[in-house]
Amino acid sequence: MRAAVYVISLCDWVREICPRFPGPADPVHWSLPDPSREGDTDEATYPAFERLTADVEIRVRFLLYLIDQRSRS
Numbered sequence: 001m002r003a004a005v006y007v008i009s010l011c012d013w014v015r016e017i018c019p020r021f022p023g024p025a026d027p028v029h030w031s032l033p034d035p036s037r038e039g040d041t042d043e044a045t046y047p048a049f050e051r052l053t054a055d056v057e058i059r060v061r062f063l064l065y066l067i068d069q070r071s072r073s
Contacts (some may be wrong), residue, residue, distance in 0.1 A: 006063070012055075030059055 006027040009015050010032050020027070032055065035048035 006067075008063075028063070030056075032056070 003023060006028055007025045008028045008030060010030050011034060012031055015029050026045075032052060033048070035045055035052045038045045038048035
């Protein structure tokens with residue numbers, strides 16, 4: 001079993017509840033809005049979920065780039 005290297009929290013509520021992750025992992029916090037709060041129906045929240053998905057994809061790609069750069073140094 002491999003240990004986690006990064007632990008990513010995605011909302012401020014989780015960060016408040018669990019401010020420290022036990023172990024050697026580097027914590028990363030991305031303060032992202034809750035897309036379910038954008039409306040009362042699936043149709044109303046769908047665009048917010050699409051925006052969130054695109055935002056997370058960009059962040060993950062950038063994090064992978066940084067990890068790759070760090071491993072090359």
